[in-house]
Amino acid sequence: MNISSLIRRLSFFILTIFLASCSGKKENRVVILETTDVHGVILPYDFIEKEEIDVSQAGVAAYLKKARAENKTVILLDDGDNLQGQPAVYYYNFIDTVSPHLNAEVMNYMGYDAATAGNHDIEAGHSVYDRLVREYNFPLLAANAVDTETGNPYFKPYVIVERNGIKIAIFGLTTPAIPGWLPPELYEGIEFRDMLETAKLWMPVIEKEKPDIIAGLFHSGWDDREIEPGGDFSGDAGSATVAREVPGFDVIFNGHDHNIVNKKIINIAGDTVLILDGGSRSQKIARADIIVAPGKKHMTITGQILDVEDYKPDKGFLDEFGDYREIISNYVDKVIATSKADISSRDSYFGPSAFVDMIHELQLDITGADISFAAPLSFDVKISSGPVTVGDMFKLYRFENMLYTMSLTGEEVRKYLEFSYSDWMNTMKGPGDLLLKYRLGKDGKPSLTNGNAWLKNQPYNFDSAAGIDYVVDVTKPEGQRILIKSLSNGNPFDVNKTYTVAVNSYRGNGGGGHLTQGAGIGKEELTKRLISSTERDLRYYILKSLESIKIIEPRASDNWKIIPEEWVRKAKQREFKLLFGR
16 A cells, blocks of 8 residues: 555545544434445446446445544444445456455445445355455454354354444344355355344344444345244345344344335334345445433434435545556456347347347357256346457356256256246236236236336346247246257257256256256255356356357347247337336
């Protein structure tokens, strides 16, 4: 770190502390701020779309300076999923592994007090998150991520922060659903335990510390249905369960689900718990204001969700980290191939598309498998004709999944596809019916946001197949729609034969339920079906493959179709406008 950089950092903290001392605010107010699911949105620039943006950690830093100026006691927390998304973090995860990690530099500069490890942080692998634990000036939390050798938490379970005579306990949990999405080598030696049981175990330990405030920092979503009697207390969105069943928390900050929540619930002890969920990608800040009363735990607690776009990027932040923009831009602007045509994910919902079929083709080339399963990982993106850059591959393939080769029987392949298209498409009784499944309003019609409809389920679960020729008959009920005619090479398809299948590691570990609920393969059986895995993420191999190909001629393979074709043609005309506005 050079002298000018050090001076700027010291100036940032000295200024905010000085302003706070002059603010005249009551000393018994504690302000807790939370960011979550930042996904690499650090600078006010989208390195994938190559455009300026009005939200980023630079905007968060501007609000943070304001909050510290107005309040004597400010605690800054993050709820995980920082290490996947924008190329800014990918570059320091896997390309430049020698320099200090940009994410650590930024969070240390801003003065974070604690963060919880998210599933996409674990996805980066031991070499990345272990390195960041060393680089962070604050603890990484997750009480339910347990070291299998010692039985103790791999990360810290909680931290006590003392400010101005007030003691704040911050307790971290992460979603235990991680093994259902990631290959075991990424979390080797770590077991992810139940959130509820872990919270019950640690609450008495935390209470012995006699904190004035206990805050939960959970990388797990919030679902109102979970607090109803008999609700589904799933680990993927299990924060509500802990909030209701484990007395002691004053406030619980959520993450993971990218939702916005600001509400209070009553737990089983009759106490009120504030729930805050701060969205994603530096768009929001969750804020809890707690008035600590003498001789009591607290008097009042209120929550806010703040819009980062309302705050201009902090100049000191940009002075400190502005040079990183050129470094990352040089990486993402590197030309790796030339495309002879535009490709868009929009066609992927109505039949074969060049966008998804490029993934299929690359997966089959890399693995040599008989069949490939893949989905449009981004809802609405486009790669233009002409030079194709590293940044374009972040559009084509959003996540850092490994590529698996697995063994499935022909019947399991058919059931897998039945499951996928059941998530994706309605049963049509006439040409005027909806083809796709949407989020519906109370009137039973697709609910609209800014004039556009939303798909009912996530597009990254809309798997199609390559390597086989098949038909999807949407007049038939779910589970009876798929007719596989043959392998695409002309050989017959046999439901009793075993085939090699290329699939990403998220799906191969049970993500989305295609293999477990769909194909009917038990969770414990999945590892037995794994033939091989790539050592690096799939995007890495896509980049290498395209660099060697040089010229891309994207085209839909047309190995499958939806019938009745005339119904589908009319539905596409209507629903394309419904989804995309034109």
